[in-house]
Amino acid sequence: MLDMEYIKLPYTNSTNTYAKDNAHYFNNEITVVQAKIQIKGRGRLNRTFISDNNKGAWFSIVIKPKKGTISAKTSLLMPIMAAAATASAIESEYCIKPGIKWPNDILLNNKKVCGILCESRISLSDISFLVIGIGVNVNQKEMHPEISDIATSLFIETGTEIVIDMLVQNICGNVASLYDKIKYGETACIIDKWNEYSLMNNAVITYVKEQSSYNAISKGIDMDGRLIIEQNGKILYLDSSEVSLKIQGANNDR
Structure with missing residues (x-):
């Protein structure tokens, strides 16, 4: 297992922002930045992630790959890896099986319990560092009114x-193990682990791309982490940076 350094903050605007601003100071291959409170938590597509309380696990995992070990293409699997690692930790510790909505939202009873935001910095085609921001709703007894219809917590379910620090350590341990597999080219097992929790097999979805809405049937993901869909009799591939989607019949439109 890779050595990990843990940095704990009482509060910060965003653990991802802190991680990116300070990554050049980190010496370990993996560093974890955790805050009790995030004032300006962020999600995918510049959405706000409500984390202004000490009831959740708000943290970022900074990975500084050794030169040549992770390509820009391989780094696209990081959201898939992070989702699989988080879902596995939740199931193994709390005997409740979550589902993954592509690419990396974790759901319990059709409501979001965890969001993940992956960012990277690339220099001359090499990955300088990767930042995996993870926010898990843990001990909230009720959710913020703004998101109560689409979000839940581990306590509610x-x-x-739950001991938040223990959950963070378990997720980070899973991430480190799966990251090791990616480094050695074992990407198929990452896809397999993600598929154990996938909600996307033959799911009817609505997705938004370039401000237009489309209906399709999800067929799973390919080896690059793209979503495979069937739309009007054609097979298409979606990139997570381009679209947002909803599984029809579920409270998951974020």
């Missing part, structure tokens, strides 16, 4: 108060 299990009735159990």
Whole structure:
């Protein structure tokens, strides 16, 4: 297992922002930045992620790959890896099986319990660093009114108060293990692990791309982490940076 450094902050605007601003100071291959409170948490597509309380696990994992070990193309699997690692940690510790909405939203009972935001810095075709921001709703007894219809917490779903630091360590341990596999080219097992929790097999979806809405049937993901869909009799591939989507019949339109 790779050595990891943990940096704990009482609060910050965003752990991802802190991680990116300070990554050049980190010496370990993996560094974890965790905050009790995020004032300006961010999600995919510049959405706000509500994390202005000390009831959740708000943290970022900074990976500084050794030169030549991770290509820009391989780095596209990081959201898939992070989602699989998080879902696996939740299931193994709390005996409740979450589902993954592509690419990396974690759902329990059709409501979002975890969001993930992956960012990177590339220099001369090499990955300088990767930042995996993870926000898990953990011990909230009720959700913020703005998101109560689409979000939930581990406490709401299990009735159990959870030690946040232990959850963070378990997720980070899973990320480190899967990252090792990516480094050695074992990407198929990342896809397999993600598929164990996927909600996307033959799901009817609505997705938005370039401000237009489309209906399609999801067929899973390919080896690059793209979503395979069937639309009007044609097979198409979606990139997570281009679209947002909703699984029809679920409360997951973020």
